[in-house]
Amino acid sequence: MATNKKKQPSVKKKNSRARRKIGKAPGTITYLGKREKTASVLKVIEYDEQKLEEFETSDVDALASFRAGPCTSWIDVVGINDESFIEHLGKVFGLNPLLLEDAVNTEQRPKIDDYGDYLFGVFKMLYLDEQKNIVSEHVALVLFENTVILFQELEEDVFSGVRNRLRAKTGRIRARGADYLFFALIDSIIDHYFEILESINAKIEILEEEVYQDPTPEVAHRIQDLKKEVLKVRKWIFPMRELVGRLLDSESKLISKDTQPFLRDALDHCVEINESLQIYREMSMSLMEMYMSNMSNKMNEVMKVLTIMASIFIPLTFIAGIYGMNFKNMPELNTEYGYYVVWGLMIVLFIGMLFYFKRKQWL
Amino acid sequence: MATNKKKQPSVKKKNSRARRKIGKAPGTITYLGKREKTASVLKVIEYDEQKLEEFETSDVDALASFRAGPCTSWIDVVGINDESFIEHLGKVFGLNPLLLEDAVNTEQRPKIDDYGDYLFGVFKMLYLDEQKNIVSEHVALVLFENTVILFQELEEDVFSGVRNRLRAKTGRIRARGADYLFFALIDSIIDHYFEILESINAKIEILEEEVYQDPTPEVAHRIQDLKKEVLKVRKWIFPMRELVGRLLDSESKLISKDTQPFLRDALDHCVEINESLQIYREMSMSLMEMYMSNMSNKMNEVMKVLTIMASIFIPLTFIAGIYGMNFKNMPELNTEYGYYVVWGLMIVLFIGMLFYFKRKQWL
Amino acid sequence: MATNKKKQPSVKKKNSRARRKIGKAPGTITYLGKREKTASVLKVIEYDEQKLEEFETSDVDALASFRAGPCTSWIDVVGINDESFIEHLGKVFGLNPLLLEDAVNTEQRPKIDDYGDYLFGVFKMLYLDEQKNIVSEHVALVLFENTVILFQELEEDVFSGVRNRLRAKTGRIRARGADYLFFALIDSIIDHYFEILESINAKIEILEEEVYQDPTPEVAHRIQDLKKEVLKVRKWIFPMRELVGRLLDSESKLISKDTQPFLRDALDHCVEINESLQIYREMSMSLMEMYMSNMSNKMNEVMKVLTIMASIFIPLTFIAGIYGMNFKNMPELNTEYGYYVVWGLMIVLFIGMLFYFKRKQWL
Amino acid sequence: MATNKKKQPSVKKKNSRARRKIGKAPGTITYLGKREKTASVLKVIEYDEQKLEEFETSDVDALASFRAGPCTSWIDVVGINDESFIEHLGKVFGLNPLLLEDAVNTEQRPKIDDYGDYLFGVFKMLYLDEQKNIVSEHVALVLFENTVILFQELEEDVFSGVRNRLRAKTGRIRARGADYLFFALIDSIIDHYFEILESINAKIEILEEEVYQDPTPEVAHRIQDLKKEVLKVRKWIFPMRELVGRLLDSESKLISKDTQPFLRDALDHCVEINESLQIYREMSMSLMEMYMSNMSNKMNEVMKVLTIMASIFIPLTFIAGIYGMNFKNMPELNTEYGYYVVWGLMIVLFIGMLFYFKRKQWL
Amino acid sequence: MATNKKKQPSVKKKNSRARRKIGKAPGTITYLGKREKTASVLKVIEYDEQKLEEFETSDVDALASFRAGPCTSWIDVVGINDESFIEHLGKVFGLNPLLLEDAVNTEQRPKIDDYGDYLFGVFKMLYLDEQKNIVSEHVALVLFENTVILFQELEEDVFSGVRNRLRAKTGRIRARGADYLFFALIDSIIDHYFEILESINAKIEILEEEVYQDPTPEVAHRIQDLKKEVLKVRKWIFPMRELVGRLLDSESKLISKDTQPFLRDALDHCVEINESLQIYREMSMSLMEMYMSNMSNKMNEVMKVLTIMASIFIPLTFIAGIYGMNFKNMPELNTEYGYYVVWGLMIVLFIGMLFYFKRKQWL
Numbered sequence A, B, C, D, E: 001m002a003t004n005k006k007k008q009p010s011v012k013k014k015n016s017r018a019r020r021k022i023g024k025a026p027g028t029i030t031y032l033g034k035r036e037k038t039a040s041v042l043k044v045i046e047y048d049e050q051k052l053e054e055f056e057t058s059d060v061d062a063l064a065s066f067r068a069g070p071c072t073s074w075i076d077v078v079g080i081n082d083e084s085f086i087e088h089l090g091k092v093f094g095l096n097p098l099l100l101e102d103a104v105n106t107e108q109r110p111k112i113d114d115y116g117d118y119l120f121g122v123f124k125m126l127y128l129d130e131q132k133n134i135v136s137e138h139v140a141l142v143l144f145e146n147t148v149i150l151f152q153e154l155e156e157d158v159f160s161g162v163r164n165r166l167r168a169k170t171g172r173i174r175a176r177g178a179d180y181l182f183f184a185l186i187d188s189i190i191d192h193y194f195e196i197l198e199s200i201n202a203k204i205e206i207l208e209e210e211v212y213q214d215p216t217p218e219v220a221h222r223i224q225d226l227k228k229e230v231l232k233v234r235k236w237i238f239p240m241r242e243l244v245g246r247l248l249d250s251e252s253k254l255i256s257k258d259t260q261p262f263l264r265d266a267l268d269h270c271v272e273i274n275e276s277l278q279i280y281r282e283m284s285m286s287l288m289e290m291y292m293s294n295m296s297n298k299m300n301e302v303m304k305v306l307t308i309m310a311s312i313f314i315p316l317t318f319i320a321g322i323y324g325m326n327f328k329n330m331p332e333l334n335t336e337y338g339y340y341v342v343w344g345l346m347i348v349l350f351i352g353m354l355f356y357f358k359r360k361q362w363l
Ligand SMILES: [Mg+2]
Pocket: A021, A022, A023, A024, A025, A026, E187, E188, E191
């Protein structure tokens, strides 16, 4: 396997997932993200149809009773790199260490695990920042009977719509339980994928135009970047279809029958998103093909110019060369109109060549 | 992911599906099409084997009783961007808000949902306009026991054949119930797909000819357009096979046993359409390959002309150059026939070169 | 979708399947082939182990009793574009209108339908005509308990082997019922596919040779034709595997247990044919790759000739140009052997260049 | 379909499988190989744990009792093109005509058929001849309770290991029944496939080296041959995985429970072989890509030489041309050092050009 | 098949797996690796929650009682090429010969076999050596009720993490039985795959940069090496997903219910690894495409330089050639400013050409 002895890349120790995990027991809570260690903050929303309360805390123990409280509560854990805090939270809520490991593993693939008393899900929030770059953030959800715990790294998220609908009092969400909240959060993540798709689509359209107008190497580079972006987005989004499908078919008592039509609606979105990604993938591959074809065209243009110039002037220069020879005995040189006859000959040749290339449609 | 900081495309706010949907609760009726807001019109056909009545109205409430009336009725809702009207209609007929959201979502992927008391389907009508361009229009169908509701954006549709058969009195359609009407509408949509396939096939044949005759960059561009067209048509048509198959296997009491052979016939068509699309896709990819091969041929032609001209005249010019030198002592220059000997030499070289290139089959 | 406003191809009205079918009710008998209308002829073979009778007729009603007669009969309907005749035949034998529509639909994809009392199958006969071109003909079969009806457009078919075996009296076919005849006809269709495969294989071998010897654009064109031919043959043959498999697994009482080993044998052939087609498809794609590689080689050859000629003679011409200058003070010009020294220099350069290109293996 | 009227290849009648099979009833014994007709020889090994007897015969009838004899016997039928002999053998052992047809059909795809009282298998022996070319030979096996019949064309086979183990007396094979012998023969065929894989692997490694060192058209041709070889080997080997898997899951009473772990071991080999073939296939496709990339590199080299030579000497020649003009009034010509100044200018230009191309890394 | 008679590669006898296995009975223990014969060493760890003992031995018989002892023991067999030692060990522990054959077959594909009383698994350890090259080592595991036997070739392995956790006393692993140890060893193998993925990812990133900066043939060669590396790693890792999945679903009494969540966690990792490998594979194929596109760009650059130089200087040289002709009667030659006029004309032409190429964006 050691095919290339020289330039073996030095895997950077610092952010190497493998280095941090190797040798540890499964269930060891190991934060894998790149953020500096910060204290976790718990932002809680407790609500039922009549009332809604919002507060921040960092005292986990006070929240233990919420798990089976009379209201529905949403506990939003912001900041997941304080491993001992997470471990304590896990103990208070009785969470499996394997779950906690995945909750702080920012590289974790999207998934749903059914632990019987609670459901656990990992997802990727994707959204555009102000420079319209795609941002991906890890998010993990735990669904208890009356509580949803959400783990995320930063305050910024895609759930402001859900918060607003909660605060609005009117609307379905206040009347339903934790399972609907769980769905609404997933739905909100999925809804934002459409924004990503639109951004990819816009990039493809711009690149298509540029490939046709001006196929510079920089354009090829950006096509390559686009292909990688589609591959990465696909990696994060693709599992959602199966996850939501499995959630829909699961027999967990935590998902009420009323929430199922909404999950089916979300499944619809996932199917459509996967199809669109597949199409964008094929389009991005077509872009490179188009680029190569336009490159060939450009090359053809260049070669035509060279061929036309050379084919016209090389023979003419040869003729001039003939009459530049210094032979004593060259009768043409002494005729009165020899020079003009040669000019005439050259002009005829020149025009003949132009006609020839015109007919070949090279001009 | 932020691979390219400079040219991030600004996703157009106006028609962004994501922007309009993000933050809204599922089941919120949001028209996604590009048409100006217009009032919806209801075109009703009420019929049984004996009589048929046609009328237009905009009074939804008057139609509530049709749902389970003694005749079969077809309620054609033309115009779906008045969201409050659609919501009212939904209440009158007892339709699920998720259904209504999909009914006006012009971007909705084709699908069939079974709501127990009624079936819901979304489809894409595809037809050619007068300029032979492919037009795609969103259409949604609800099947009640005795009524079919059809949602569409414009009056123009692919159902004139069904209307004519209804008016004709003779024929199977008047004798059968709403489920046969439901089938007949889907069948009519599918029948029009063959027209689209024929148009794609015709484009492929034209492009094949052009690629062979005259592979200009414009042809490459049109091949690219064709590939995208096939991808888009595939996206709209591909789900039909599974939908019709699922309808056939469903145990909905709304689909009578007599209608099943007709659904099987429609399924046949869907299988064939998908196969043809697959073949067109492979053909359109072959077109680009053929284009590249012909481009290479052209380039080869250009290079042969250049090489022949240069290879013949550069040595001749060199010989002329030799005898254009001004050395005092160049005995050849003073011989009487030197000039003619050189001419002879050049002509021999010239003919030799021609023979050489002839033998190489470059001429 | 309307990506290209200018050259929309006009879909030919005359042979457009879509145009002829759109708006018609399913089950409407619509001949889709290109043949002129002709009267249908019924060629009947009635046989049991003792006797065999052959006759032609056009009187359908006389045959009604054959369906459940004491002998086995094969009714070969030659000519299927007289739609009213077919409709009448359908009534006499109690056939479903959807079946009749498919029986005369020459574009119908191969399939098997089980109508309970009878089985219906559509197939493509493929054979080589005298010019070794592939001919495809539509054929439809109905299997009753004691009768097989066969629909085809022309007299010419692939069943002469079956007729001969019937007439021979000895042999299994006379001793068995209609289901064995039904199998024998399908088997005969499948047997002829091997001839088509051999013809495709021969074409591939010829093209491989030509690509290597002489990759002209005409060869590229024929590779393209071959790829399309393989795609079309695949479209017609590919469904056979599933059809025969389904026939084998079906629980139709019309197929006796004794016929099953023969169907399994036919299934074997189908599997093998599909595998071979897959291989031919990959080979035909490789041909184009090989073509491009040989084109590149040719181009390389051309460029080497140009480069060698130019690299050798351009410097020599430069030297000649130097001594063609008219400066007063050029001491070399007046030396006695200057001219010969320059010739020597040029010859040395010339030989040096030859060595250089030899070493680079360009010569 | 008749896309190319001119060069239709004439399918060779003599070896055409289709021609020999068309029109014949299924079960007709038709030898399809290319060997001259020879008498079949039966090589029998009869053994139990105590004794082993080997003899040759051509008297089939004498062997009829072996089928259910007290010992295990292996009847090796060498030579299968005497169709009447095979038919007689079939009758003696009560074999189905469809089985006999497949047993002598040298084109038969690998398969296993369960006939209740006996199992039938067709396989391809692949081995390397002395010139290391891949040889493929048809082999068919019938497993009775106490007898294995093996059909092959030539004496040479891959079973000498099995014979030696039988003769050795020690070892498992003498202690077990016909089913273990049946397995051992299949295992021996599979074991030889690894030799084929190693030979393909070696070819790929050689070609990889050659593509890199010297991408001549001949190398491209051999890559193409390799790709075809992999396709053909895959066609013969690929079905083995499914066959052995089916044998393992079958409920035939002929396969004892003790033999199952050995079949599972063989299945392991089949899975691995198929994976390796898949990898070789991808590698052989990569080879062509690599070839094209190296061709492009070579072309680039050629063009750089041309461009450097032309770019350096064409301007110099132009300067020489200037001072070769015959204008009366050209003051430079008469200066004392004009010639040297021009030489200086040319040398400066020459060196500047060299620097320019050096900086561009073309030198 | 013998397509190329000349250069048949001689399959190296020495390391040929086929040669060593052909003709042997299944279950014959045949070491297939490349290491010299060495004595096997048994490194034993015996532990329960209270105590842990470590020792080395080479006396197999003394260990026979461990199989069902009161403690859990891990017997690490280092060195597997002493075939008689392995055979003896097999007898002592009652292992199936087929298992032993696979345990020493260093080419064995990863797999899990359930032998009822014990489970058997073969895996590939992959890790980076000090030069960051990928090393692959064969490892085989047997799980008894209270004992795990591990077969490996060398002392160096990926299990130091497991050993440390065992010695640490605290931690889950000491409290659980042999099945958890079995899992922990597999988990440790899988954890190291992430290191391999990171190394491949790093190589891709380096190559991407180089393809863009400097697409030399050496880079193409390394891309090819990378593609082969990904194929090989995929071959070793890909089966793990199915294996772990099967282990999870198996009903073996050897795997306790408490170990299942850990297996599910390992399955998660396998799914993610396979997805990443798929992405790396697509990326490595894109690299070659990118390489070709950059090569084309470079070629284009070269041709532009040539065309610009030739197009500018060839016409100028022609003009100089004109006035180098020796015609008696060339009036321009005798005018006072003729020379300067020609210079002016040439400069105008030169600048015009520069503008022309500027406008074409070739400069
Ligand atoms: Mg671990």
